[in-house]
Amino acid sequence: xxxxxxxxxxxxxxxxxxxxxxxxxxENQEIEDRLESLILRVGERSTSSVESNLEGLVSVLxxxxxTFRLKILRILSECAVKMPEKCTIYTTLVGLLNAKNxxxxxxxxxxxxxxxxxxxxxCRWDAARYSLRFxxxxxxxxxxxxxxxxxxxxxxxxxxxxxxxxxxRRDWYVFAxxxxxxxxxxxxxxxKESSLESLLLRIEVYLNKRSKKHHNALRxxxxxxxxxxxxxxxxxxxxxxxxxxxxxxxxHIPRPYLAFDSILCEALxxxxxxxxxxxxxxxxxxxxPSVVYRMFDYTDCPDGPNLPGxxxxxxxxxxxxxxxxxxxxxxxxxxxxxxxLDFPYKSKIPLEYCIxxxxxxxxxxxxxxxxIDIVYGSILIELCKLHPATLPQxxxxxxxxxxxxxxxxxxxCFDRFVNWFSYHLSNFKFTWxxxxxxxxxLLDTEHPRPKFIQEVLQKCLRLSYHQRITEMMPETxxxxxxxxxxxxxxxxxxxxxxxxxxxxxxxxxVAIRQKCSPEEVIxxxxxxxxxxxxxxxxxxxxxxxxxxxxxxxxxxxxxxSKSFSHSFAAVSKFHLVFKALAESEEAQICILHNVFxxxxxxxxxxxxxxxxxxxxxxVDCSAxxxxxxxxEMTGEFTKMYLWExxxxxxxxxxxxxxxxxxxxxxxxxxxxxxxxxxxxxEDEAAPKRKKPVTVVDKPTEEMVERMEEKLEAAxxxxxxxxxxxxxxxxxxxxxxxxxxxxxxxxxxxDWYRWTVGRLQQVFLMHHEQxxxxxxxxxxxxxxxxxxxxxxxxxxxxxxxxx
Amino acid sequence: xxxxxxxxxxxxxxxxxxxxxxQERSLRESTTLYVGNLSFYTTEEQIHELFxxxxxxxxxxxxxxxxxxxxxxxxxxxxxxRPEAENAMRYVNGTRLDDRLIRVDWDAGFIEGRQYxxxxxGGQVRDEYRTDYDAGxxxxxxxxxxxxxxxxxxxxxxRRC
Numbered sequence: 001x002x003x004x005x006x007x008x009x010x011x012x013x014x015x016x017x018x019x020x021x022x023x024x025x026x027e028n029q030e031i032e033d034r035l036e037s038l039i040l041r042v043g044e045r046s047t048s049s050v051e052s053n054l055e056g057l058v059s060v061l062x063x064x065x066x067t068f069r070l071k072i073l074r075i076l077s078e079c080a081v082k083m084p085e086k087c088t089i090y091t092t093l094v095g096l097l098n099a100k101n102x103x104x105x106x107x108x109x110x111x112x113x114x115x116x117x118x119x120x121x122x123c124r125w126d127a128a129r130y131s132l133r134f135x136x137x138x139x140x141x142x143x144x145x146x147x148x149x150x151x152x153x154x155x156x157x158x159x160x161x162x163x164x165x166x167x168x169r170r171d172w173y174v175f176a177x178x179x180x181x182x183x184x185x186x187x188x189x190x191x192k193e194s195s196l197e198s199l200l201l202r203i204e205v206y207l208n209k210r211s212k213k214h215h216n217a218l219r220x221x222x223x224x225x226x227x228x229x230x231x232x233x234x235x236x237x238x239x240x241x242x243x244x245x246x247x248x249x250x251x252h253i254p255r256p257y258l259a260f261d262s263i264l265c266e267a268l269x270x271x272x273x274x275x276x277x278x279x280x281x282x283x284x285x286x287x288x289p290s291v292v293y294r295m296f297d298y299t300d301c302p303d304g305p306n307l308p309g310x311x312x313x314x315x316x317x318x319x320x321x322x323x324x325x326x327x328x329x330x331x332x333x334x335x336x337x338x339x340x341l342d343f344p345y346k347s348k349i350p351l352e353y354c355i356x357x358x359x360x361x362x363x364x365x366x367x368x369x370x371x372i373d374i375v376y377g378s379i380l381i382e383l384c385k386l387h388p389a390t391l392p393q394x395x396x397x398x399x400x401x402x403x404x405x406x407x408x409x410x411x412x413c414f415d416r417f418v419n420w421f422s423y424h425l426s427n428f429k430f431t432w433x434x435x436x437x438x439x440x441x442l443l444d445t446e447h448p449r450p451k452f453i454q455e456v457l458q459k460c461l462r463l464s465y466h467q468r469i470t471e472m473m474p475e476t477x478x479x480x481x482x483x484x485x486x487x488x489x490x491x492x493x494x495x496x497x498x499x500x501x502x503x504x505x506x507x508x509x510v511a512i513r514q515k516c517s518p519e520e521v522i523x524x525x526x527x528x529x530x531x532x533x534x535x536x537x538x539x540x541x542x543x544x545x546x547x548x549x550x551x552x553x554x555x556x557x558x559x560x561s562k563s564f565s566h567s568f569a570a571v572s573k574f575h576l577v578f579k580a581l582a583e584s585e586e587a588q589i590c591i592l593h594n595v596f597x598x599x600x601x602x603x604x605x606x607x608x609x610x611x612x613x614x615x616x617x618x619v620d621c622s623a624x625x626x627x628x629x630x631x632e633m634t635g636e637f638t639k640m641y642l643w644e645x646x647x648x649x650x651x652x653x654x655x656x657x658x659x660x661x662x663x664x665x666x667x668x669x670x671x672x673x674x675x676x677x678x679x680x681x682e683d684e685a686a687p688k689r690k691k692p693v694t695v696v697d698k699p700t701e702e703m704v705e706r707m708e709e710k711l712e713a714a715x716x717x718x719x720x721x722x723x724x725x726x727x728x729x730x731x732x733x734x735x736x737x738x739x740x741x742x743x744x745x746x747x748x749x750d751w752y753r754w755t756v757g758r759l760q761q762v763f764l765m766h767h768e769q770x771x772x773x774x775x776x777x778x779x780x781x782x783x784x785x786x787x788x789x790x791x792x793x794x795x796x797x798x799x800x801x802x
Numbered sequence: 803x804x805x806x807x808x809x810x811x812x813x814x815x816x817x818x819x820x821x822x823x824x825q826e827r828s829l830r831e832s833t834t835l836y837v838g839n840l841s842f843y844t845t846e847e848q849i850h851e852l853f854x855x856x857x858x859x860x861x862x863x864x865x866x867x868x869x870x871x872x873x874x875x876x877x878x879x880x881x882x883x884r885p886e887a888e889n890a891m892r893y894v895n896g897t898r899l900d901d902r903l904i905r906v907d908w909d910a911g912f913i914e915g916r917q918y919x920x921x922x923x924g925g926q927v928r929d930e931y932r933t934d935y936d937a938g939x940x941x942x943x944x945x946x947x948x949x950x951x952x953x954x955x956x957x958x959x960x961r962r963c
Binding site for chain 1: 845852862863864893894897899900901
């Protein structure tokens with residue numbers, strides 16, 4: 001080899017040399033890729049055992065520990081973080097390498113510790129937890145001493161004593177420690193029992209004194225029967241206690257290192273360096289607390305493998321693993337379904353029940369699901385396709401359970417359940433055994449059960465058509481059926497003769513059909529008298545004419561009633577007229593009310609039209625919010641679509657604020673960069689620059705200032721919107737409570753529960769934005785003199801990030 | 803490596819004004835989707851409801867028979883952002899709307915005129931090769947249309963489904 005390298009022509013000297021170097025580099029790259037592939041796949045199912053695969057891999061890696069050390073370290077730590085369910089396979093690998101090469105073992109420990117510390121600093125909480133777990137399992141492989149691990153765990157539990165930090169920080173550190181114990185509990189018990197016990201005692205003390213105010217906000221059901229909605233730390237603690245009771249005999253996690261015990265116990269261990277968790281910083285965001293969702297127990301599952309008990313550590317491990325599969329594959333629904341059904345321990349558990357439970361756990365997660373609802377709906381459909389003989393039955397059973405418990409389900413989850421069920425039915429020919437639920441027809445229509453069916457039917461209507469919905473339901477359900485979604489145009493009805501605006505309405509119809517201009521419309525409307533309904537005319541805008549709005553809005557929208565596109569085109573074409581009529585908030589509310597008068601039987605049309613009016617800025621967000629709480633809408637108050645409108649309104653406002661905020665940050669960054677780069681434009685460092693900052697790109701100070709003002713104004717609008725919404729809630733709830741008290745009636749009516757539920761939904765659905773105004777809300781609205789039930793909702797929300 | 807759900811399909815619009823490369827770039831950046839295999843009776847409202855579950859729909863343009871100006875079984879759905887359109891590719895493509903499995907694919911962008919079927923009888927080309935009875939798409943293809951197009955079978959690979 002050496003000879004060949006030395007033989008080169010004088011002429012081709014440089015070229016040959018570069019070529020050889022390139023070949024060497026690409027050879028190295030090939031080897032690295034191969035190593036990576038071997039390491040990544042060592043845990044995959046193959047014809048040979050994991051143990052023999054590991055042995056083979058170790059002998060390959062041994063030789064490369066010198067040259068490819070860094071690459072191997074990096075691959076292994078990535079495996080630790082990205083494949084937590086294969087933790088024990090890779091710790092065994094590290095253990096075997098450490099037995100052969102103590103120096104490498106030490107370098108790996110250092111590398112893994114670095115990974116752990118960086119994750120903490122970057123708030124990558126899952127990566128940190130998986131790193132910690134890996135370090136803990138390395139104790140089982142004789143790579144790390146039990147004593148030094150316990151020291152680390154103790155240091156982490158020290159965080160639980162920090163008092164000026166958010167509770168969610170303390171919680172996370174305790175959670176991280178607890179979640180390593182299934183792996184290393186046994187070993188610590190055998191080697192350092194008393195230290196382990198002290199650690200557990202410290203944890204217990206913390207768990208007993210921490211606040212659980214947030215718990216109720218996160219529960220899916222308000223009632224604990226038949227399955228309690230346990231707070232996540234409480235649940236894990238119960239599971240660890242039970243594991244301790246069983247002397248830490250944990251049987252679920254596969255432990256390849258046991259087969260290599262004779263080799264590993266000869267290895268020298270390393271001590272972890274002193275690790276200090278990074279101090280809390282204001283910018284750090286910790287995971288929010290959660291509730292453990294349970295809907296099945298072993299009695300729900302047919303004969304076969306048992307569903308592990310709620311407080312068994314197996315349940316925790318299985319659920320964590322299934323959630324991780326969803327996280328890994330949620331972008332490809334078919335793969336996700338296949339991976340879920342191919343769960344490594346599927347023969348040990350009633351897999352389909354576990355999967356369905358975990359999926360609903362995510363769908364019903366409070367405050368908001370991890371992914372958009374349709375992700376879960378479509379994965380469930382794929383699961384049904386893969387196991388058509390069994391999964392649909394499990395899903396039907398789940399639906400039945402959810403329906404039976406719907407009385408105590410929180411409103412946010414109720415909405416998601418309605419949306420999911422209607423979507424699911426639309427994929428399966430709307431087939432369902434409705435008769436089995438007909439006892440709900442005896443209940444008041446405001447009761448959650450009949451209401452659920454009503455709302456499902458409304459959603460099914462949107463996905464199909466009226467005749468279809470009527471035909472699919474037994475006759476007994478007639479009163480819950482939606483009415484046909486037709487416009488209610490009074491100026492062509494029987495009563496039209498007696499209405500003031502009829503003549504002008506008909507003129508308008510003719511003119512619009514003849515493609516008249518907005519100005520001509522305004523002229524025609526001039527013929528209408530001012531109805532003079534407002535006695536305080538001096539307070540309202542003089543151009544506010546309710547009758548004009550009535551005739552125009554209802555006539556125009558009726559003309560556009562054929563489809564959404566027709567309505568949108570109509571609104572756009574006569575934007576000018578809308579603007580002229582809608583100068584005040586009162587006028588805007590009047591517009592909304594007229595949209596309602598025309599389209600009250602078509603909930604979906606209501607939603608899209610109001611969305612459009614907001615979009616083209618004919619009505620303001622605050623007008624929509626005020627209108628929703630107006631007296632005219634009392635009859636619609638508990639209907640889902642009205643809240644759909646409120647939430648889309650709030651979301652629009654939020655989106656607007658976020659957009660301006662991002663634009664401002666971008667501009668500030670560019671401004672700062674432009675400032676610094678202008679000073680060192682002389683040093684010609686990189687020959688290639690990605691994007692030259694042109695003169696146009698750099699914002700002026702004036703531009704940045706203007707953006708700040710815009711954002712400031714948007715924040716004011718957003719704050720005002722939230723204040724309106726919360727204030728109205730407080731008013732009507734307080735009114736109800738006072739009236740009930742005066743009349744000697746129980747205030748706990750269906751209406752009351754729905755309304756409190758809707759209040760809670762506003763907090764939770766928009767918690768990130770609402771949080772900005774917590775202080776103001778506490779000072780102005782949610783004061784101590786309020787009824788405790790209303791105040792509770794606010795306090796639970798605040799507790800989420802406390 | 804199997805196709806990802808947001809990958810481009812093999813379909814390329816033969817009427818696209820521009821090079822293949824340009825078309826592919828548009829498709830990779832597009833926020834517009836083509837939706838096919840709809841029933842002729844599927845409404846804008848139904849489409850709006852389903853696709854709104856993936857994000858905020860900017861607009862829907864119904865595909866129309868060139869002569870009758872009635873829906874002929876396809877439409878365009880446009881979102882404001884790419885990620886929302888990707889959601890539709892991931893979670894709506896291959897599921898049911900109005901009891902039919904619908905196909906969702908990337909589209910380079912709606913231009914006036916593209917809402918019309920390109921078949922000789924006014925509907926979609928694919929409907930002129932169909933041999934099965936499809937109640938939601940006019941039943942059987944008229945014999946006249948079928949025989950007219952049998953010569954052009956080699957174009958079949960370019961028709962959308």
